[in-house]
Amino acid sequence: MSPSTEKLKKTALNAWHRAHGARMVPFAGWDMPVEYSGVSNEHMAVRTRAGLFDVSHMGQIEVAGRDALAAVQHISSNDAARLKVGQAHYAGLMTDTGTFVDDMLVYRFGNDHFLMVVNASNVDKDYAYIVEQIKGVGDASAVNSSSRYELIAVQGPAAREIVQQLTSVDLDTIKYYWFAHGEVANARATISRTGYTGEDGYEIFVAPAQAVRVWDALMAAGRDVDLIPAGLGARDTLRLEAAMRLYGNDIDDTTTVLDADLEWIVGWNKAEFLGKTALAAQKASGPTRRLVGFEMVDRAIARHGHDVYDDSRKIGVVTSGTQTPFLKKAIGMAYVPAGKTAQGTGLEIDIRGRRARARVVPLPFYKRPRG
Numbered sequence: 419m420s421p422s423t424e425k426l427k428k429t430a431l432n433a434w435h436r437a438h439g440a441r442m443v444p445f446a447g448w449d450m451p452v453e454y455s456g457v458s459n460e461h462m463a464v465r466t467r468a469g470l471f472d473v474s475h476m477g478q479i480e481v482a483g484r485d486a487l488a489a490v491q492h493i494s495s496n497d498a499a500r501l502k503v504g505q506a507h508y509a510g511l512m513t514d515t516g517t518f519v520d521d522m523l524v525y526r527f528g529n530d531h532f533l534m535v536v537n538a539s540n541v542d543k544d545y546a547y548i549v550e551q552i553k554g555v556g557d558a559s560a561v562n563s564s565s566r567y568e569l570i571a572v573q574g575p576a577a578r579e580i581v582q583q584l585t586s587v588d589l590d591t592i593k594y595y596w597f598a599h600g601e602v603a604n605a606r607a608t609i610s611r612t613g614y615t616g617e618d619g620y621e622i623f624v625a626p627a628q629a630v631r632v633w634d635a636l637m638a639a640g641r642d643v644d645l646i647p648a649g650l651g652a653r654d655t656l657r658l659e660a661a662m663r664l665y666g667n668d669i670d671d672t673t674t675v676l677d678a679d680l681e682w683i684v685g686w687n688k689a690e691f692l693g694k695t696a697l698a699a700q701k702a703s704g705p706t707r708r709l710v711g712f713e714m715v716d717r718a719i720a721r722h723g724h725d726v727y728d729d730s731r732k733i734g735v736v737t738s739g740t741q742t743p744f745l746k747k748a749i750g751m752a753y754v755p756a757g758k759t760a761q762g763t764g765l766e767i768d769i770r771g772r773r774a775r776a777r778v779v780p781l782p783f784y785k786r787p788r789g
Contacts, residue, residue, distance in 0.1 A: 457743070
């Protein structure tokens with residue numbers, strides 16, 4: 419093992435990944451599995467059966483206290499007052515200019531207790547930012563509780579069948595973006611009906627000491643439906659088909675919530691939150707650019723960083739792009755001027771010096787079948 423690898427953080431499942439042939443890569447300071455049996459194979463397993471992901475590199479920050487709701491309302495774009503205990507939602511951790519410090523899931527554990535799941539590369543930055551921003555709110559404190567949790571995701575049409583074998587919690591009672599506390603494989607757990615793949619599934623929070631037991635039990639419970647372990651490569655292609663934004667690519671501290679076409683995560687009715695004034699002004703004038711989805715017309719694959727053109731004029735940049743295993747299309751997302759966002763609008767993308775035609779299409783690219 420190289421010295422640089424030794425410095426990387428490791429999840430509790432690291433030895434399991436290595437023992438089972440995962441290709442490991444450095445990611446956000448962690449030693450993580452990017453693939454086991456190939457990105458396409460893992461992608462298709464999640465779309466048609468189920469895949470098992472170690473996402474323990476994600477960060478957890480808890481805010482608690484009598485004024486915890488006010489603290490979360492101040493830093494978050496979404497309206498946490500609308501969350502019931504046992505419910506979660508997607509939100510932006512906001513700057514005062516309406517851009518993203520990060521994106522996150524916010525869980526309401528209690529009336530005065532919230533958990534935020536943030537991106538691995540941003541944990542320390544997010545925690546310091548939250549602590550600073552909630553100082554004047556009142557009785558609310560933040561704790562970086564990332565070391566308390568391992569996070570395992572079971573994603574795909576067979577996810578409920580697999581997890582239900584290992585828990586007495588009735589999974590049919592957990593609605594999408596809700597969660598419950600219970601046991602999985604005799605380990606205390608929080609079972610959240612969430613994910614980053616566009617499929618139905620569950621993200622399971624367990625203590626690090628219980629992670630291998632739970633993982634092994636899930637693998638065994640999924641044997642009859644051909645559950646396979648999946649890495650970060652498939653997680654990325656799956657989330658792109660579902661048009662889920664990736665911090666650092668599709669959103670960052672230069673892109674506003676409205677630029678990213680995420681107005682649905684803005685709690686306009688809140689009295690105040692970081693960025694509200696800036697976002698209200700932008701909404702009134704109209705964003706000058708917006709994130710759109712596109713698919714390639716020519717045989718070519720657009721990637722992150724490729725320039726987007728309208729005739730000879732550069733008008734934007736690709737934020738995410740790939741050839742998707744399930745849709746079997748070359749797709750991507752890009753920021754383009756507001757006048758170039760209509761469905762069917764033609765674009766040209768510079769791919770290693772060659773212009774390839776693309777067209778704007780609706781997002782998301784993929785919606786899972788309901789029922």
